[in-house]
Amino acid sequence: MKYFPLIWAALWRNPAETLLTWLAATVAFTLFGLMVGLYVHTQRLIDLERMDRAYVVQRFPTQPYTGLPVALVEPIRRIEGVVGVGTAHWLDGYHADPHGSTRVMAVDEGMPAGWPEAPLTPLQWKTLLATANGAYATRMAADRWNLRPGDTFQFTSPQDAQANGNPTRAFQVLGVIGDIPYAPQGLFVANYRYINNSEAADKQNLGNMFYVAFADPKRALEICRRIDQRFANSGDPTFCVPRRTDAQGLANSNVNIAMLTLAVAGAGLFMILFLIANVIARSVSERIPEFAVLKTLGFRQPHMTLLVVTEAAAPCLLGALLGLALAYLLTRMAIRLLSGDIARLLSSPEFPPGVIAGAFGFAILLAFACAVIPLQRLRTLSVVDALAGR
Amino acid sequence: MAVLRQMAAVAGMNLRNLPQRLGASLVVVVGTAGVVAVLISVLAMAVGFARTVAGAGRADRVIILADGALSESGSTLARDAVTKILTAPGIRHDSTGDPIAEAELLVQFQVSRKGDTKPISVALRGVGKAAFSLHPEIRIVRGRTFRPGVHEIIVGRTAWEQYSGLDVDDHLGFQGGDWTVVGIFENTGASAMNSGAMGDAETLMTAFRRNWFNAVTALLDTPGSLDQLKGALAADLALHVTVQRESTYFAAQSRSLNIVLSFIGYVVGGMMAVGAVFCALNTMYAAVSARAREIATLRAVGFGAAAVVISVLVEALLLALIGALLGSLIAWLLFDGHLTSMAAGGGGTQLAFALSVTPGLVVLGIVWACFIGFIGGLFPAVRAARMSVATALNSMEGR
Numbered sequence: 001m002k003y004f005p006l007i008w009a010a011l012w013r014n015p016a017e018t019l020l021t022w023l024a025a026t027v028a029f030t031l032f033g034l035m036v037g038l039y040v041h042t043q044r045l046i047d048l049e050r051m052d053r054a055y056v057v058q059r060f061p062t063q064p065y066t067g068l069p070v071a072l073v074e075p076i077r078r079i080e081g082v083v084g085v086g087t088a089h090w091l092d093g094y095h096a097d098p099h100g101s102t103r104v105m106a107v108d109e110g111m112p113a114g115w116p117e118a119p120l121t122p123l124q125w126k127t128l129l130a131t132a133n134g135a136y137a138t139r140m141a142a143d144r145w146n147l148r149p150g151d152t153f154q155f156t157s158p159q160d161a162q163a164n165g166n167p168t169r170a171f172q173v174l175g176v177i178g179d180i181p182y183a184p185q186g187l188f189v190a191n192y193r194y195i196n197n198s199e200a201a202d203k204q205n206l207g208n209m210f211y212v213a214f215a216d217p218k219r220a221l222e223i224c225r226r227i228d229q230r231f232a233n234s235g236d237p238t239f240c241v242p243r244r245t246d247a248q249g250l251a252n253s254n255v256n257i258a259m260l261t262l263a264v265a266g267a268g269l270f271m272i273l274f275l276i277a278n279v280i281a282r283s284v285s286e287r288i289p290e291f292a293v294l295k296t297l298g299f300r301q302p303h304m305t306l307l308v309v310t311e312a313a314a315p316c317l318l319g320a321l322l323g324l325a326l327a328y329l330l331t332r333m334a335i336r337l338l339s340g341d342i343a344r345l346l347s348s349p350e351f352p353p354g355v356i357a358g359a360f361g362f363a364i365l366l367a368f369a370c371a372v373i374p375l376q377r378l379r380t381l382s383v384v385d386a387l388a389g390r
Numbered sequence: 391m392a393v394l395r396q397m398a399a400v401a402g403m404n405l406r407n408l409p410q411r412l413g414a415s416l417v418v419v420v421g422t423a424g425v426v427a428v429l430i431s432v433l434a435m436a437v438g439f440a441r442t443v444a445g446a447g448r449a450d451r452v453i454i455l456a457d458g459a460l461s462e463s464g465s466t467l468a469r470d471a472v473t474k475i476l477t478a479p480g481i482r483h484d485s486t487g488d489p490i491a492e493a494e495l496l497v498q499f500q501v502s503r504k505g506d507t508k509p510i511s512v513a514l515r516g517v518g519k520a521a522f523s524l525h526p527e528i529r530i531v532r533g534r535t536f537r538p539g540v541h542e543i544i545v546g547r548t549a550w551e552q553y554s555g556l557d558v559d560d561h562l563g564f565q566g567g568d569w570t571v572v573g574i575f576e577n578t579g580a581s582a583m584n585s586g587a588m589g590d591a592e593t594l595m596t597a598f599r600r601n602w603f604n605a606v607t608a609l610l611d612t613p614g615s616l617d618q619l620k621g622a623l624a625a626d627l628a629l630h631v632t633v634q635r636e637s638t639y640f641a642a643q644s645r646s647l648n649i650v651l652s653f654i655g656y657v658v659g660g661m662m663a664v665g666a667v668f669c670a671l672n673t674m675y676a677a678v679s680a681r682a683r684e685i686a687t688l689r690a691v692g693f694g695a696a697a698v699v700i701s702v703l704v705e706a707l708l709l710a711l712i713g714a715l716l717g718s719l720i721a722w723l724l725f726d727g728h729l730t731s732m733a734a735g736g737g738g739t740q741l742a743f744a745l746s747v748t749p750g751l752v753v754l755g756i757v758w759a760c761f762i763g764f765i766g767g768l769f770p771a772v773r774a775a776r777m778s779v780a781t782a783l784n785s786m787e788g789r
Contacts, residue, residue, distance in 0.1 A: 017675065021668075027665035059500070063462070063496040064466060167458075264428060268662060275421065275672060
């Protein structure tokens with residue numbers, strides 16, 4: 001603290017320069033927060049997925065996707081290591097507004113065992129399976145359409161019309177459940193039997209995918225191989241993939257999110273590295289006589305290092321603080337102002353302690369990096385020449 | 391003229407002593423280069439994707455889907471519906487009287503990228519004998535085309551380059567048994583096709599045990615025959631189909647991903663541009679401060695304020711322009727023509743496309759850089775022009 005007046009004086013020697021440096025650092029760390037936060041969010045979604053849970057789908061799918069016969073459920077359940085199998089059948093469509101798409105996930109009585117971490121309590125499962133046209137809405141879906149338990153909602157799916165040609169089905173909202181990470185725009189969980197009974201004969205008794213639970217996550221890949229081998233030479237060959245493996249593949253199936261986000265964050269930090277390095281170098285250069293006086297008074301290299309690094313770190317740390325706060329606010333605003341894929345993308349970044357610590361860590365690292373050359377100059381400073389102005 | 395001469399003289403003087411301010415000048419150059427490189431790189435993805443999907447959709451080629459389907463992968467057309475569509479008026483016929491139209495279906499098979507083992511889905515399009523008349527832009531570049539009734543497929547050039555096991559005479563095991571790759575094709579028009587494969591529609595329907603098609607593609611008699619075809623199909627109440635030009639369909643397919651990619655590009659580029667403006671302001675204020683006595687001397691001997699303003703602006707714009715060219719070069723060297731793929735085909739299939747750093751993107755980067763340079767130079771320039779001559783001449787360091 002005793003050197004605080006010196007540092008303060010150095011920072012406000014040129015207020016405009018200090019302010020602009022701080023603003024540039026703020027922008028760079030806002031970008032850092034958004035990009036690294038997005039990366040952390042993507043990794044968290046992957047980590048949330050478990051190796052002891054898997055999806056089983058058609059190995060060679062058609063388009064539109066038809067699915068696997070539900071008759072495969074029992075043979076899968078009998079494979080050693082499998083503790084539960086549930087059928088999931090997806091309907092894509094809309095409620096009220098054709099442009100407001102949503103999804104219905106129809107599940108059967110095997111799903112509580114195949115997907116034990118689903119956001120439904122045992123009582124809710126029992127109610128759903130006992131109510132033919134019942135459905136639970138996730139929080140996002142309920143808020144989107146202002147739905148409450150007891151409401152009826154009409155779901156229209158042109159591609160999954162009923163056997164009588166009517167594309168609309170009526171569901172009774174049984175309650176509201178927690179949001180599901182991979183359905184950020186909302187989802188309805190409905191009764192498979194109700195959907196199945198309404199389908200045309202050639203579309204009945206099919207499931208888009210089976211949710212499979214294993215006893216041992218370490219054996220996930222081996223059990224998946226055995227499931228696929230079981231049906232390899234059948235008319236319905238399967239493709240079994242552990243959910244975490246699938247999540248990792250999805251994250252990289254588009255642009256490599258990790259590479260893009262970290263590259264952009266790095267580009268932003270590199271930009272201000274040049275700025276702050278230049279500012280510090282110029283500041284030290286213009287104050288050589290001052291530093292000569294300090295050396296004469298007994299200030300040694302560690303004191304000089306402290307002064308210079310703190311002067312470099314101040315805008316970086318302040319920029320990191322404000323930048324992260326701005327990044328957080330921007331992501332929260334995104335949901336209200338934007339819609340669809342863009343809102344989902346921008347609302348995703350997360351700011352756990354690791355991201356915050358990372359930002360401040362990079363700020364300090366930047367400060368040290370920027371101070372290297374000026375400190376070397378101070379190390380070799382000749383007091384006499386400096387005071388003489390040579 | 392005197393004013394112009396003054397501007398040229400002062401600007402020239404500033405530029406000549408730029409090497410003395412190399413470090414500070416690099417700040418503007420690097421900052422601008424970073425902005426332009428990131429902006430162009432991300433937008434190159436959007437441009438490359440749009441080019442691949444939109445291709446050179448012909449005005450006289452239409453695609454017919456089931457009503458309500460947003461894409462081929464979500465459309466189902468029964469055989470009787472297809473028969474009615476193929477006999478509708480407005481469709482061109484060849485010399486033998488057959489319609490230049492066909493029903494197509496989409497299925498998938500799995501391969502992995504070269505050097506990787508993770509399976510990814512690739513689209514396999516079932517086509518009829520009219521395929522090459524309907525798509526004259528398709529040519530076989532290696533091997534031969536498939537024979538109907540046999541488990542043979544041809545593979546698009548981009549898929550062949552990106553994925554393993556797709557060379558001529560390679561064998562693939564998927565629905566229905568063993569399939570042989572007999573040729574590599576290239577579609578110079580709708581290059582999205584180059585990310586997938588093609589085979590005989592009827593053979594694929596038998597193998598995949600399905601009895602419906604996804605879409606009908608047809609050549610119109612004339613580009614103006616669209617309304618005639620639409621009217622004929624709408625008049626049949628049992629048919630629930632939509633007809634649209636291929637160009638319209640492809641534009642819609644690429645729209646939403648294009649919006650997301652463009653949004654990312656402009657937002658990220660915009661944020662970096664704001665940071666670069668602060669960097670430029672910092673640098674130019676420092677440059678003006680360091681030359682306060684010089685500027686004051688020029689003002690004292692009769693140089694006008696306009697000359698000072700223009701000289702500072704020219705310096706800032708030049709540095710920004712150098713940064714823009716550097717950033718464009720980096721983006722071009724690293725990304726132009728770089729093949730990538732996204733799960734943007736129907737049903738989650740991979741769509742491979744090349745990033746495209748176009749002259750338009752370079753011009754956009756230069757415009758952005760000029761904006762950064764202009765804002766970064768304007769305020770310091772005005773400050774320089776308004777500086778009191780006496781104060782500046784008396785100051786030790788121009789502050």
